[in-house]
Amino acid sequence: MTQALLPEGFRDRLPPFADAAARLEAAVLGAAASHGYERVDPALAEFEEGLAGRLKAARTQDAVRFVDPVSQKTLAVRPDITAQIGRIAATRMGHHPRPVRLSYAGPVLKLRASELSPERERRQIGCELIGLDTVAAAREIVGLAVEALGAAGVRGLSIDFTLPDLVETLAAGPLPVAPEQVATLTERLDAKDAGAVAAIAPAFLPLIEAAGPFDAAHRRLAGFEAQGVLASRLSGLRDVVDGLAGQVGLTLDPTERHGFEYQSWLGFSIFAAGARSEIGRGGSYTIVHEDGQEEAAIGFSLYADAIVAAGLAPVERRRLFVPIGSDPAAAARLRAEGWVTVAALEAGDTPEAQLCTHLLADGEVRAL
Numbered sequence: 184m185t186q187a188l189l190p191e192g193f194r195d196r197l198p199p200f201a202d203a204a205a206r207l208e209a210a211v212l213g214a215a216a217s218h219g220y221e222r223v224d225p226a227l228a229e230f231e232e233g234l235a236g237r238l239k240a241a242r243t244q245d246a247v248r249f250v251d252p253v254s255q256k257t258l259a260v261r262p263d264i265t266a267q268i269g270r271i272a273a274t275r276m277g278h279h280p281r282p283v284r285l286s287y288a289g290p291v292l293k294l295r296a297s298e299l300s301p302e303r304e305r306r307q308i309g310c311e312l313i314g315l316d317t318v319a320a321a322r323e324i325v326g327l328a329v330e331a332l333g334a335a336g337v338r339g340l341s342i343d344f345t346l347p348d349l350v351e352t353l354a355a356g357p358l359p360v361a362p363e364q365v366a367t368l369t370e371r372l373d374a375k376d377a378g379a380v381a382a383i384a385p386a387f388l389p390l391i392e393a394a395g396p397f398d399a400a401h402r403r404l405a406g407f408e409a410q411g412v413l414a415s416r417l418s419g420l421r422d423v424v425d426g427l428a429g430q431v432g433l434t435l436d437p438t439e440r441h442g443f444e445y446q447s448w449l450g451f452s453i454f455a456a457g458a459r460s461e462i463g464r465g466g467s468y469t470i471v472h473e474d475g476q477e478e479a480a481i482g483f484s485l486y487a488d489a490i491v492a493a494g495l496a497p498v499e500r501r502r503l504f505v506p507i508g509s510d511p512a513a514a515a516r517l518r519a520e521g522w523v524t525v526a527a528l529e530a531g532d533t534p535e536a537q538l539c540t541h542l543l544a545d546g547e548v549r550a551l
């Protein structure tokens with residue numbers, strides 16, 4: 184019997200892809216730092232109860248749990264860093280003036296994979312702005328995601344916006360739906376199942392048709408406008424995307440819920456030409472403090488593996504072979520200029536074996 188090297192959903196990242204991922208991460212975090220986002224590095228696992236319920240409407244079904252032999256408590260390996268940022272912002276950084284801007288990068292682990300994204304371990308790189316979920320905050324976060332991906336060399340971006348709590352909001356007010364039917368309605372709208380939606384609450388049908396390219400979808404949604412409840416969201420959305428048109432593709436799917444479990448008024452998925460599934464996601468959400476107080480926040484997470492696997496993070500392999508007997512000072516000078524030098528250690532070594540693109544010969548760099 185052949186034994187797989189690793190369990191399903193896990194993989195090693197090898198050269199040159201691990202390097203490409205590291206460069207991507209550095210570029211994204213660098214862009215975030217230049218906008219005032221400071222790095223936090225949360226623990227890999229923590230008490231399950233500290234994670235559960237930290238973000239309003241979030242569940243921890245997704246987490247791998249285990250009983251810690253040391254504390255005898257149930258621990259969860261983080262399935263998403265955003266909830267940890269929420270915990271940190273609510274506790275240790277609770278006294279910091281708002282808004283707090285934080286960035287992070289690290290692996291997360293999911294209990295189950297989906298068919299579309301079979302990985303269980305993936306690396307999240309992200310930013311969270313805690314204390315606000317206003318249009319100004321949303322503009323900063325969405326703009327930063329676009330800028331950071333641009334800085335990392337990822338091209339062909341498009342963003343699909345959604346209004347995650349729209350159906351609940353309408354159902355609780357202007358378009359009443361029996362509370363026990365709201366979950367089914369939300370799910371059927373997400374699935375664009377017009378028949379089922381018509382059977383539960385036909386007034387919601389126009390929301391299915393409102394999905395599509397941003398401007399047209401926005402217009403259709405404005406036409407649907409139920410008694411003014413959507414007015415502030417619609418103008419907010421318009422302001423968030425203002426300035427992005429032309430830079431990135433924009434779509435709007437007001438009832439998309441998949442993957443937006445805890446996001447509130449705004450959610451967005453980031454796509455890039457060539458990537459199979461989304462390369463990032465974000466939105467507004469609510470952090471629950473120890474005393475039950477709620478605080479607004481907004482942020483995004485990028486999925487490094489999805490970006491690298493799609494070949495969207497530039498893979499650079501410019502290596503200069505330094506034969507035995509070369510002047511060490513010459514090699515040092517070239518490294519200072521930015522070259523990657525690979526020194527021969529044995530007489531029989533070759534540039535090909537060392538995957539080199541250039542050769543140092545007579546003190547000169549020669550392309551191979």
Ligand SMILES: N[C@@H](Cc1c[nH]c[nH+]1)C(=O)O
Pocket residue numbers: 263264265309310311442446464465466467468481482483484
């Ligand atoms: N962490 C969320 C995205 C997000 C970040 N901040 C708010 N939402 C995800 O990966 O789906």
